[in-house]
Amino acid sequence: MKKAAFLAAALLVIALFWAHPAFPGTVPSSIIPEGARWVAHLDMEKFVSTKLFEYLEKDGKFEIKGRDLKRWLRMDAKDVSGLTVFGLGPDDHQIVFAVAGKLDKAGIIALVEADKEHQKTPFGAYTLYSTGSDEYGAFVNDNLLIFSEGRTVIEKVLDTAAGKAKNFAGTPLSASLKEVPSGAFLSGVMPDLAGLGKEFNQSKVLNQASGLFFLAQEKQDSLLVRLQVTAVNPETAKNMADIVQGLIALGRMGGNEGDMTRVARLLDGLRVQQDGKVLRLDFECPSREIADLISHGKGMAGLFD
Numbered sequence: 001m002k003k004a005a006f007l008a009a010a011l012l013v014i015a016l017f018w019a020h021p022a023f024p025g026t027v028p029s030s031i032i033p034e035g036a037r038w039v040a041h042l043d044m045e046k047f048v049s050t051k052l053f054e055y056l057e058k059d060g061k062f063e064i065k066g067r068d069l070k071r072w073l074r075m076d077a078k079d080v081s082g083l084t085v086f087g088l089g090p091d092d093h094q095i096v097f098a099v100a101g102k103l104d105k106a107g108i109i110a111l112v113e114a115d116k117e118h119q120k121t122p123f124g125a126y127t128l129y130s131t132g133s134d135e136y137g138a139f140v141n142d143n144l145l146i147f148s149e150g151r152t153v154i155e156k157v158l159d160t161a162a163g164k165a166k167n168f169a170g171t172p173l174s175a176s177l178k179e180v181p182s183g184a185f186l187s188g189v190m191p192d193l194a195g196l197g198k199e200f201n202q203s204k205v206l207n208q209a210s211g212l213f214f215l216a217q218e219k220q221d222s223l224l225v226r227l228q229v230t231a232v233n234p235e236t237a238k239n240m241a242d243i244v245q246g247l248i249a250l251g252r253m254g255g256n257e258g259d260m261t262r263v264a265r266l267l268d269g270l271r272v273q274q275d276g277k278v279l280r281l282d283f284e285c286p287s288r289e290i291a292d293l294i295s296h297g298k299g300m301a302g303l304f305d
Contacts, residue, residue, distance in 0.1 A: 032157075034168050039177070044080040056294065084097075103142065128154065228280045229280075238274060
């Protein structure tokens with residue numbers, strides 16, 4: 001997103017996901033089209049209730065990103081109830097972001113209208129906003145904003161919200177979300193990775209996978225993260241497990257000095273398990289240690305050093 005309003009929304013996405021290593025802010029199922037290929041969701045209300053968020057907020061780790069949020073969207077992170085991202089195809093123009101919460105609708109629209117290239121187009125009961133050839137957004141209601149680099153996908157989402165097209169309820173993707181524990185604040189499901197873009201094919205692990213599932217939750221002041229990959233066959237899953245184990249071994253060997261010592265210690269909380277075609281990586285670590293690692297003891301600015 002290059003223009004003001006969409007850059008602001010992108011900053012929100014970065015702030016929320018980057019603050020943590022993968023929604024009641026529930027998944028807005030009624031707006032996700034039947035053809036959606038993957039979905040990721042952050043329940044901000046659950047995240048805010050974690051000790052991890054408390055540590056980050058108390059130590060000022062959200063100071064920089066908080067300023068960005070207030071400057072661009074005129075809202076605080078706690079005003080967001082949920083962030084959902086889903087894809088209808090393999091390229092960036094088919095990815096849709098949905099932000100739910102106490103939104104400053106008038107303020108966001110004012111940002112768009114301040115752009116000299118902005119356009120406002122009626123679309124059924126909605127209004128489609130654009131600030132260029134590949135930047136589109138719309139309010140589904142006062143508390144739900146969607147945006148994308150592709151106009152076609154935004155129109156599909158609005159048609160779905162209006163009941164003119166089927167949503168993804170009843171699809172394998174929707175069914176997969178039922179596996180997410182109620183306590184998870186971050187989750188994602190990609191039942192079929194085929195054709196999801198070159199970024200996946202560049203990964204030594206994911207280019208051998210046929211499906212992906214991840215989640216994060218906190219229990220008793222410890223962060224629990226799970227990444228589950230489904231391979232095409234058990235042999236491929238074994239090869240993937242060997243690659244991961246090799247990477248872990250390299251990480252431990254290189255963690256003898258400086259900040260890498262902290263990273264190497266975290267590897268002790270990582271467990272790799274294979275069951276047939278399924279490879280599962282489970283990670284557990286005290287939330288306090290994760291907060292310290294994120295900040296390097298210097299707030300969010302430490303991540304830029």
